Amino acid sequence: MARNLITPAKNISSTDAVFIIVGIVIGAGIFRAPSLVAANTGSDVTFFLAWVLGGLVSFIGALCYAELSTAFPNTGGDYHFIRRAFGNRPAFLFAWARMSVIQTGSIALLAYIFGDYLSELYRMGEHSSFIYAAAIIIILTAINIAGLRFGTGTQRLFTLSEVAGVLLVIVVGLLYQAQPAMSEPLQQPGGSGSSLGMAMVFVLLTFGGWNEAAYISAEIKSGSRGMVRALLISLLAITLLYVLINVAYIRVLGHHGLAGSSAAASGLMKIALGPSGGYIIGLLVAVSALTSANATIFTGARANYAMGKDFSAFSGLGKWNKRASGPVNAFLVQGGISLVLVTLGLFTRNGFETMIEYTAPVFWFFFFLTGVALFVLRKKEPDVHRPFRVPLYPFTPAIFCISSGCLLYSSLAYTGLGALVGVAVLITGMVVLMALPGYGNATRLEQQTEVRAPSG
Numbered sequence: 001m002a003r004n005l006i007t008p009a010k011n012i013s014s015t016d017a018v019f020i021i022v023g024i025v026i027g028a029g030i031f032r033a034p035s036l037v038a039a040n041t042g043s044d045v046t047f048f049l050a051w052v053l054g055g056l057v058s059f060i061g062a063l064c065y066a067e068l069s070t071a072f073p074n075t076g077g078d079y080h081f082i083r084r085a086f087g088n089r090p091a092f093l094f095a096w097a098r099m100s101v102i103q104t105g106s107i108a109l110l111a112y113i114f115g116d117y118l119s120e121l122y123r124m125g126e127h128s129s130f131i132y133a134a135a136i137i138i139i140l141t142a143i144n145i146a147g148l149r150f151g152t153g154t155q156r157l158f159t160l161s162e163v164a165g166v167l168l169v170i171v172v173g174l175l176y177q178a179q180p181a182m183s184e185p186l187q188q189p190g191g192s193g194s195s196l197g198m199a200m201v202f203v204l205l206t207f208g209g210w211n212e213a214a215y216i217s218a219e220i221k222s223g224s225r226g227m228v229r230a231l232l233i234s235l236l237a238i239t240l241l242y243v244l245i246n247v248a249y250i251r252v253l254g255h256h257g258l259a260g261s262s263a264a265a266s267g268l269m270k271i272a273l274g275p276s277g278g279y280i281i282g283l284l285v286a287v288s289a290l291t292s293a294n295a296t297i298f299t300g301a302r303a304n305y306a307m308g309k310d311f312s313a314f315s316g317l318g319k320w321n322k323r324a325s326g327p328v329n330a331f332l333v334q335g336g337i338s339l340v341l342v343t344l345g346l347f348t349r350n351g352f353e354t355m356i357e358y359t360a361p362v363f364w365f366f367f368f369l370t371g372v373a374l375f376v377l378r379k380k381e382p383d384v385h386r387p388f389r390v391p392l393y394p395f396t397p398a399i400f401c402i403s404s405g406c407l408l409y410s411s412l413a414y415t416g417l418g419a420l421v422g423v424a425v426l427i428t429g430m431v432v433l434m435a436l437p438g439y440g441n442a443t444r445l446e447q448q449t450e451v452r453a454p455s456g
Helices: 014-025 033-039 044-071 078-086 088-121 128-146 148-175 192-207 210-219 223-259 264-273 276-310 312-318 328-348 352-380 395-415 417-435 445-449
Strands: none
Touching: 014 148, 014 210, 014 223, 014 276, 033 044, 033 192, 033 223, 044 192, 044 210, 044 223, 044 352, 044 395, 078 088, 078 276, 078 352, 088 128, 088 276, 088 328, 088 352, 088 417, 128 276, 128 328, 148 223, 148 264, 148 276, 192 223, 192 352, 192 395, 210 223, 223 264, 264 276, 276 312, 276 328, 312 328, 352 395, 352 417
C-alpha cells in the first residue's frame, strides 16, 4: 500500500472536456484532408456522404467509449479498458505504441505543421520549421507541467481562436459569389466503392481524437453524465463545422479545384480576400496545430502514467504530482520522445502522408481492440455498474468494430512501407515486455486505487 499515495482529483468540468475534445479533433487536418477526400470521390454527393458517414461512425464510437469510460473511469483510458479485458500484456503493448508511435508521432506531426505555417509568416533560417516545432513541444509541455488550471485555461483560449478561424473560413466561403461552372463533379476512374473507402481513411483521420476524452474520464467533476454529454456535444459540433467548411470549399473552389489543391483553405481565402488571405490562413493553421498539440500533450501523458502504475520497470511514470495535478514525469518522457521524432524529421521528413503511414495502422488496430473490449467486459464483469449503456447492443459496438477493422485494412493497404516501420516499433515493444522483470504478472494496485463511476 506504500505506493497508494496520490490519485487524480475531479478538477475538469464538462465544459473543459468539450474544449479539450474539440481542440484535439479540429486540427490542421481539416485544412489538408478535404483535398484528398475530393480526389477520391466522384461527385459532390459522394464527397459530402463521406463526411456525414465520418460523423456517424465517430458518433457510434463515442457511444461505445461513453459506456467504457463511465463504467471504468480511469486516467489510462484505452489502456485501462484493454488491461481489464485482455490483461497486462496487450495493455502494455498499447501503452508502448501510444508512447512511441501514436501519441508522440501525432505531437511531432502537429508541431511540424505549426512550424511550417509559422515559417511562412516569419522564417528563422534554414531549419525554421524544426526550430518552431521543437520550441512549441517544450513550451506546451512546460505549460501542462505548470498546472492543470493553466493547461485547461490555455486550451480554452486556443480552441476559441481555432473555432473562430474555422468559422471565418466558413463565412467567407458561404458569402463568396462562386462561379457555377466551378462546381462540376470530378470524374474518377475505377469503382466508386474503393474510392469511397479510401476517402473514409482521410475523413476519419480528420475526425480522429475524440476518444482522448477517455483519458480524462476519472477527472470529470460531473461524473458519468458529464462524460457522455461532453462526448456527444463535441461530436455534434465538430460534424456541423466540418460539413459547413466543406460546403465553403466546394462553393469557392469547386470539386475539381478542391481535389487538385494542396492547401484548400489557403486557396479559398486568396480567391475571396486576395493576397492577405494567405497571411490570415497561415495564422489560422498555426493556431489549429497549436491547439491540437496542446490537447494531445495534455491527454497523452496519462496513458504513460497508467503504465507506470502497473509495471515496476516504468514506476517513475506512475507518479502523480499534486501541485501540478498531473503526471509530471510522464509529460517529460512524452516530450522527450516527441523531440526525438522532430529531430529525426529534420533528416528524414517526407511530409503529412509519411506520418499517417507511421501512425495509422497501429492506431486502428488498438481502436479495434478497444471495441472488442466492450464485448469482453460485458461478459467478464457483468455486475459492474454502467451509468450509460450502448443502445442497440450488440449491433452498435459491432458496427464500430467492423468500421475500425476496415480502416485498419485500408491504412495498411494505403501506407505500405511506412506501416511496417510502425509495426516494427510495436514488435520492439514486445521484446521490451519479455525483458521486463515479473513479465506477465498482474498487479493489484489499479484495482485498489481506481476511481469507480458514481452510482447515480
